[in-house]
Amino acid sequence: MHIVVCIKQVPDSAQIRVHPVTNTIMRQGVPAIVNPYDLFALEEALRLKDRFGGRVTVLCMGPPQAEDSLRKCVSFGADDAILVTDRAFAGADTLATSYALASAIRQIGREQAVDLVFTGKQTVDGDTAQVGPGIAKRLGLQLLTYVSRIVELDMDAKKIVIERRAEGGVQVLRTAVPCLITMLENTNELRFASMPSMINAARVPIRRWNKDDAGIEDIEKIGLKGSPTVVSKVFGPTPRTEKAEMLAVEESSLRDVSLNLIQRLFTRHPGLEQQLLERSDA
Amino acid sequence: MNQATVKRPAGRGGRNLELPEHLKRYKGVWVFIEHDRGHVHQVSWELMGAARQLADTLGAEVAGVLMGGPDEPLETFAQEAFGYGADLCYVTRAPVLAGYRNEPFTRGLTELVNTYQPEIMLLGATTMGRDLAGSVATTLQTGLTADCTELNIDPTSRALAATRPTFGGSLLCTIMTLAYRPQMATVRPRVMPMPKKDATRSGRIIEGTLDLAESEIVTKLLDFIPDASSNKINLAYADIIVSGGKGMKKPENFELIWNLARVLGAEVGATRPVVQAGWVEAERQVGQTGKTVRPKLYIAAGISGAIQHRVGMEGADAIVAINSDPNAPIFDFAHYGIVGNAMTVLPALTEAFRAHLAARSAGGVVAA
Structure with missing residues (x-):
């Protein structure tokens, strides 16, 4: 079985402060972390690997420094890590991001067929929850969002049964593999990275893919050009006077x-x- | 037209920011009306109020979109939608639309958009709305802005100016979709005020069909397990919330939060670190990555007031903060502050509320 887990490196928003006078955000010294929601996706993928065997590939789009986050995922037990990094991706909104990641997953699939794609339910910096559904749609995969439990996975019949959080209850859905799962938080507990695996992670080569390696076919669809949304204004919240x-x-x-x-x-x-x-x- | 005088939003990279001719005929503001087991989600009516204002600015119509199974009371929902400001409703019934599933709903909504061409489409930022919006926007290759806190029409471009928090709520940004249609946005429950209902309003119903057989759909809905009413958490619509942060020190101390909540008939909320530590359920998380709440009273115990928490609760009518650190940021936006140890203040406050309410409902007057 081959599972791809998409992760993002994000600033630790718990440590972001707004400058009290200038009302701008102070980024200095804010550490970068793996988006916390993605770790539930990673753990779920590792559990499936424990049960069924196979490989877990972690995939990240971001600047070269995002390599640290991928290495972290390897220390937990991922087998392979790919960083999709290219200036051409800069300024991507969720639509352009899902195009780039979908291309990369297709490319990964050419090396070894992909059975499942996992993402976190959303990131803590963008908070959109749009990239997972976007990737699924572009790859023609069945989409399972806010999954709280994998009930059953039959790799011979290529069937999966899951529970997903819905408004006012839980939906039990059955679908075909391959599919894309966005994992709900607090659904599992991340394993500890053992000392040998941390040492191993420090040595594992992180593969770097530029836009060509990632199999990008249409450069009009990546980066700023491929982003229909335009940020027209950024401003600080109005401080309360009383x-x-x-x-x-x-x-x-x-x-x-x-x-x-x-x-x-x-x-x-x-x-x-x-x-x-x-x-x-x- | 003199291009130099047209104020353009900041954009780089030689992007086309002009609306192509064929997209200029997209008109009207749509609201996807979310319903489940006989009830419309209140966020849909909140959005209807926002859609009405946008449409009035544009001189356009508001349409509600209702999709569901053959036995669902969609016409009743449509009448309600007219009361909240819709001019018309698109009603699509099909057996495959009984119970939400991504595939048939994405297909149905995408076809409807391509046929009737709205310029703006709003959805609730719920587990259903976010699942659907992301899929539909990708299929239509258009812009989608999540979790907006403010929706306006940009006077220059006549585009939707959607404002949302960014960087965990430390900043706000306004996002526009200039060269693509429809312009899509999601808004969380409780962010927009509930509009007044006018039961005398009426509107048109346009029936639609979805040509999709069950055999063509890969994903099957096997079961729906409703949340037990005893543990149903309705934080977003709670009138009173007692919340705890990491300042409560250990999970057992959350019992003090529960005790006060019981006396006040309140819901219990929490910060992200508390939820991440597994002290309470994730549905209780208030903040940028949790729920937005708008209670009449919000009591925050052991909460420092990080921006990510603040954006989810600063709309409360009254905020009471209990924190041992007099410099905690929460005192910058709370209405009442108590500098003290939450572990001793909470029991005292619980007892005082209990005694006050007991005395008052017995008809007496309590001396303070």
Whole structure:
């Protein structure tokens, strides 16, 4: 079995700060990480490899530094890592990105047929959740988004049964392999990278593909040119001018602070108190 | 036309930013109306309100798109859509459209777009809407902007100016699709206000068909397991939310959050690190990568107020923050702040709310 896992290297958004005066984002020193959602996809792929044997190839489009993220994935147990990197990809939106990644996956498939493609449910920097569906559509693969569990995989019959998160419940779907799965978060727990595998990962060559290696056929469809969306303006959020009313704990007992808060809150928001009282009457 | 005076959005790389002639006849604003087991998702009506404003600016019509199985009450949904501002509804019924699946819905919606040619199409940023929007936009090779927080018409280009948070919410960007149609966007539940319903409004229904047999569809829906009502989490539409962050120190301390939530009949929310640590379910995550909420009261305990959390909850009417760090960013946008240890403040607050509500509903007046 051959599984391709698409990952993205992203800035650790938990550590991004906005400059309080200039209202611009401070990128210096913000570490780059593997998009956390992609790790659930990687782990699921590695589990299938544990059960069925085969190979896991990790694929990433990004700048040369993204090699670090691919190496990280190898340390967890991926067999092969490909970085699709070319200036021609710069400025790609989700449509152009899905075109480039789909081309690369087709190219990977020429070396060894691909049975499953995994992605995370979304990235933490773009947050669009559009690239997975885009790749599936371009490759003509069945699309399974927000998958919470792989119930059954029969590689002889080429059938897969999964559960996916839907609004208000879980859908159980059966489809044909190959297909593309976007994995929901907290569905598995990422394994530890052992010391030998980390040492191995440091040595494994990360393959670098430019646009030709990735089999890009139409250069009008990649990068800025292949992106229908245009960013017309970037700006900082309007800071809130009113400051919080602070209630200091050290000045009084916790009970007094609590009662003080409740009184201020319900004086300003009488509807809220009314609603709570109606609820307790019911 | 004097090109020099036309203000163009920043663009590089010799891209064509002009709308080709054949796409200029795309007219009207569409809302994909999401429904499941007899109910329309409220986000569809929120979008209808936004679509009405966009269409009025453009002097165009608003259309609702309803797709479903033979037994579903799509005409009833259409009447509701008219009440919320739609001028017409496209209603497509087919056995393969009973229960959402990507393939038949993508096919149905794509065909409808190609036939009736809308200039703007809005979908809810739900598990269904995002699944469908990404597939349809790729099939149509057009632009799609996810999770918009503001939708306007750019006065110069008459294009949809879709604003969304970026970099985990630290910045906002406005995105336009200039040379492609339709212009697609998704919006999360609770971001747009619910429009007022006018039950006297009516509209036209245009029936459509989908020529697709079950045997042609690869993916089969085997079962739908509804969430048990006891653990149904409806964070986005909750009136009161008590949320905890990593400042709660350990998962057992979340019981204090639950205790206060029970007294207030509130939902429990959490930050991304808490969800990532597995303390609570992912559906409880508030923020840029979680849910957007708009409660009347939001109590944040042990939450520092990282921008990624802030963008998901700053629309709350009242925000109470409890944090031991007086310099925590949450105090910059909370309405009430308590500097203190959440582990001792929460029980005191829980008891105070309980006593206050008990006394007030007994008809008494509580002295503060």
